[in-house]
Amino acid sequence: MTAQQGLAGHPNTAESPIERESPVSVSRVSAIGAIALTGVLALSACASENPAPAGNTAGGGTGAVNSDCFEGDLKAEGSSAQKNAIDEAISAYQTACADANIDYQPSGSGAGIKQFIAKQVDFAGSDSALKTEEKDGIVESVEAKNSCGSDAWNLPMVTGPIAIAYNVKGVDKLVLNADVAAKIFDGKITSWDDAAIAELNQGVTLPSTPIKVYFRSDESGTTENFTKYLKAAAPEAWTHETGKKWTGKGEGKEKSAGVATATQGQDGAITYVEWSYAQQNQLAMAAIDTGAGPVELSAESAGKTVATAEQTGTGNDLALKIDYATKEAGAYPIVLVTYEIVCSKYADAETGKKVKSFLKSFASDEVQGSLTSQGYAPLPAEVATKVEAAIDAIS
Incomplete structure (x- = not known):
């Protein structure tokens, strides 16, 4: 099995949060059944949306872990699968950073990537990594790189079967x-x-x-x-x-x-x-x-399947591929991971700082741990380490 790949990265859109019962109960380190990464990053691809109060702040949230708050607006769009998770992360961040306004529109992965390439949003959420082969006349990874003026990276952030x-x-x-x-x-x-x-x-x-x-x-x-x-x-x-x-x-x-x-x-x-x-x-x-x-x-x-994912991206591009045909005993095969697609180097340095600040909080132990109450699983430690390193490299 191999992994999906991709790139991405620019500014604009959002929505709001929701509360709900947690179908998951796992800690970060044992997330999704202690996901193993054997020499390669393991995680699964893909995602959805949920209704919530207007204004795009998730109900109940945790305090943001990032003290480096930004002021102003940050816009993103894409996967509806991660909506409840990102609403939780937004609520946590905005609770700690009152002058930040993060707007996420759960318009769907395809729409999010298009908006990112069109420079209408600062980052995109997608349940699959950017395509590295031509489809419908474009190569998403190439278009995203051209839009960013730098490499675009796929950063796995949300695990949702x-x-x-x-x-x-x-x-x-x-x-x-x-x-x-x-x-x-x-x-x-x-x-x-x-x-x-x-x-x-x-x-x-x-x-x-x-x-x-x-x-x-x-x-x-x-x-x-x-x-x-x-x-x-x-x-x-x-x-x-x-x-x-x-x-x-x-x-x-x-x-x-x-x-x-x-x-x-x-x-x-x-x-x-x-x-x-x-x-x-x-x-x-x-x-x-x-x-x-x-x-x-x-x-x-789900974790048993996720553990077989392989990284196909290189360096800080953490694109993955899932073995959907797995026959491993006890493995639930239909899993996905939602990526945040970002520019590695933003044309506007302030935008890069905003994206970096919010994603640091999103990837933190505290916020990832809170996602269990939203029906997701936290990033396993091995994945989180790679994601955090990639976020630190955003400029």
């Missing part, structure tokens, strides 16, 4: 595998009592309710990571290309909050969404059978 969340009356437990999931999301399996689903759920009474698939209508890193899983683990069933734009079947809804809310309100519904959103909306989540038995989503099970 992707749940296959569903709402089917009378079905509290569900097992799926990649093949069946691919056929559901491609419209080939259309009823909950289909024989393929029943085979994986013996002893469960499955209704004949029609399956209603909801997907992200916006360009999404969560979509990209989910389709990477389907493509890697069920290549015969999922023949579509992977990417931020959905190519399967179903009805589109904007952002993570959109698909989660739609699923919550529709009997027979199914979607792919970040763990934090599934938790917040009290959605049931399927256990995934990779061939070694059903695995429920947890910090530990």
